[in-house]
Amino acid sequence: MKRNYHCPKCYGLLNPNVRIILKAECRGRAALVLFSPQPGNYNAIVPESLGLKRHDEVKFTCPLCSRDLTSRRNKAMAEVAFSTPGGDSGRVVFSRTYGHHETYFVTKEEVRSYGRHADRDGVSFWGEGPTG
Ligand SMILES: [Zn+2]
Helix, strand or coil: CCCCEEECCCEEECCCCCCEEEEEECCCCEEEECCCCCCCCCCCEEEECCCCCCCCEEEEEECCCCEEECCCCCCCEEEEECCCCCCCEEEEEEEEEEEEEEEEECCCCCCCEEECCCHHHHHHHHHHCCCC
């Protein structure tokens, strides 16, 4: 089932085709970065011109409205919204640190974590632990 990813500010569609497009900024350089829509797949397409090195902190902004996607709950993370044709919706929260593989899919019902750096216990840090 295809998930649609949206900017949480302007609700613009971030994956018009397959990959999720975000603007990335680091050390005064900016580029568009393409992410896989598949949870746990970290084969992002990052232009070499961005000059990212492991552990760099990247600022992600919406390519449509240019607003900052840094999570208000945790500044080390960025987040976008998602919805499915089946009516599921929620947020995808991911690490802003290059090379740090940590992603959470948060819905009202549950939190799913992906990536080798993800720590399920750490999720409660932003008060969004699984319920029920
Ligand atoms: Zn936007």
